[in-house]
Amino acid sequence: MEDAGQNEGSTGAQRVKGSAVTREREGLPASGAPSAMAEGATGERPDGELIAGVLAGDTASFEPLVRKYQPRVFATARRYARRESEVEDIVQEVFLKAFRKLSGYRGDAPFEHWLMRLTVRTCYDFLRSHQRNREFSFTDLSEAETHWLDRFAASPAEASETAAAARELVAHVLEKLSPAARLVLTLLELEDRSVKEIAALTGWSPTLVKVRAFRARAEMRKCLERLAREKKL
């Protein structure tokens, strides 16, 4: 959530079109929801105006919102699905749900927060609907991944964590975890979010987040034990 402002600015910079004149920020509402009404650097209509337009029946006002936030949603979805077709399906589902539920957006928090909450829950639903496809063996590891593991077993210091094989390996391991474990580990360890943020994103209580985080780490550890056993390391 802390980088919402940065993302908004960088996303706006990527979409420079037409005039390069930057308008000043308009007056903020008394409720203190700056991001809902703030404009991007490109001078596009503020989120609040676009949302009001959609709710008034102007469907075309939804397109600038999609264009603005789709990079962030795509990046999030790519943490939970490997195939690009699945990623596109998730993102499409997110925006369709956002359109249908837009009347539920109260405007007391930035629209991006509301959309990311929807995104995380859609990704979680995706993981749960695909959990039967999880296989529990590591026979499909590539040669590079096996080689990286061998190097780690022989000398941990020599196995670089910047190697592409390490990234592929962790993706394989995360795929074997249960949906809740994968979700909480991704949010906590990979996106470096706090327990409070995760609770707000998922709708779980902070206590439940902590319990699931503990179980997720144990589950990942068991997964790695199985991996070490299978590869005889």
Place this chain on the structure above:
Amino acid sequence: MNLTELQRRLLAAARAHPPPDTVPYAFEKRIMARLAETPVVDAWALWNRVLWRAAAPCVALCLTVSAWTYFAGTDPASPDVLAEDLESAVLAPFDNLGDSW
């Protein structure tokens, strides 16, 4: 093998390289096209959904009535009360049949 270290390394590797935020060309047009599609109401799907939603309450009701019937009929002082009552009620019109003839 030091699994704790392996876990730490793998998570660090994933953290160091977040996924890209690239977007397929004209993806927003695809979303808008989906929104523009006229929704078709599938009556059978709707009916199916209603039936499934009613299934749980119906099962609960059946179990409640069954339990009530079972426990109501287990009074040792009157083992066949319900059966006798039913028989009396059904055959009541025929009790006085002989008199009318």
